[in-house]
Amino acid sequence: AALTAGGLTAITLALIQGSTWGWGSAAVIGLLAGGLVIFGALAAVERRSAHPIFDFGFFRHRNFTGATSTIFVIDFSFGAMLLFLPSYLQEILGYSAIETGALLLPLTGLMVVASPLGGRIAARTGPRPPIAVGLTLMAVAIFWISELSPSTDYGDLWAPTAIMGFGIGLALTPMNLAAMNAVSRDRAGAASGLLVTLSGLGATLGVAVTGAIFTQLQADRTQE
Numbered sequence: 001a002a003l004t005a006g007g008l009t010a011i012t013l014a015l016i017q018g019s020t021w022g023w024g025s026a027a028v029i030g031l032l033a034g035g036l037v038i039f040g041a042l043a044a045v046e047r048r049s050a051h052p053i054f055d056f057g058f059f060r061h062r063n064f065t066g067a068t069s070t071i072f073v074i075d076f077s078f079g080a081m082l083l084f085l086p087s088y089l090q091e092i093l094g095y096s097a098i099e100t101g102a103l104l105l106p107l108t109g110l111m112v113v114a115s116p117l118g119g120r121i122a123a124r125t126g127p128r129p130p131i132a133v134g135l136t137l138m139a140v141a142i143f144w145i146s147e148l149s150p151s152t153d154y155g156d157l158w159a160p161t162a163i164m165g166f167g168i169g170l171a172l173t174p175m176n177l178a179a180m181n182a183v184s185r186d187r188a189g190a191a192s193g194l195l196v197t198l199s200g201l202g203a204t205l206g207v208a209v210t211g212a213i214f215t216q217l218q219a220d221r222t223q224e
Helices: 002-021 026-048 056-060 062-092 097-103 105-125 128-145 158-181 185-223
Strands: none
Touching (some): 056 062
């Protein structure tokens, strides 16, 4: 637990402060290198532990590896969206915090609607079709939102955010089922913990990485 917290702290701090301290500064390079060393030590400790927090043997199962990797990417993207969309709606379009929350209901509400639907489809067809459709919808939505500009209003945003919410909800339950069904029942608790940890890590790094890129671009274009 200490190694996990230490590695994440070092890498996240480097990403957040990189544009301020300089990406080539000793502090940033030291934090990134230190974070990688700590994660290497974590892997070594966990492989030798009789009761590891992270059982790397789970990744020998293709379905578990594929599902957890995809969930990491989804939460990375979703974390970035939930950082920038509210800021855009409030700072650029001038909505209040309450109005912004209401305007994001197509995103969150359709996730709730589609999540049980994805589970029912997976029960009939297997997990792959709803996962493939959900991820395709999510990719389309992100590409659509990437065209955002200062002239974009909410009328241009509600449709892609709704598509993204529906796509995430449709894929999420089947991916969880695929990951959990790939391991034995007596290891389900450990597998679930690893799945949740990677999900949270994806969201954390999504905010840190895209926030660092945004801050650097903002600084560069402001200087120009």
